[in-house]
């Protein structure tokens with residue numbers, strides 16, 4: 396199956412392997428190596444996203460799963476503390492946080508749904524984001540611990556300025572918010588004396604070329620993070 400023409404705002408996406416190559420090349424000069432780096436991976440729970448974990452782990456070693464629905468970091472400070480405590484401590488350790496929103500692409504190039512080959516029809520992808528776009532006309536029913544990730548996702552989108560109606564637009568807002576949350580949450584723990592930190596965000600693009608194998612990644616932002624804030628690094 397050929398990859399359809401992608402919308403302009405996803406056109407700069409690259410195959411997963413190329414994205415990871417660029418990340419490795421960009422971070423190498425800053426001392427990030429597989430032997431000294433712990434990855435924190437914040438991707439959606441959807442099975443469509445999970446192939447990426449394996450590809451990241453082939454390069455960087457086992458990754459700490461920090462992500463919840465929509466790709467938002469969902470572990471809370473306890474999860475982050477556990478993750479940070481696993482950063483290699485023989486010499487200066489490195490934390491590499493990667494957070495990704497995700498979106499499906501159909502054979503005709505339309506976005507926001509994906510046809511999983513084992514299903515009769517297409518389904519919203521990201522499903523959590525789709526649910527939120529359908530929930531704007533409803534008020535949040537108060538804090539509901541059984542659905543706290545959806546609350547977090549919806550609130551994060553609203554905080555980013557409005558209620559996007561379109562999946563593609565909402566996915567871009569999600570990627571931007573994921574990076575902001577990675578930066579805020581890691582910075583809160585002030586790990587600077589113990590490790591160097593890099594944080595990157597983007598969008599996993601699921602093309603019809605194959606589940607996992609047809610994925611591309613759009614880099615949307617990120618770089619080196621320290622007490623002064625985020626210093627962007629080009630990929």
Ligand SMILES: [Zn+2]
Pocket residue numbers: 439440441464465466497520521522523524
């Ligand atoms: Zn999802």
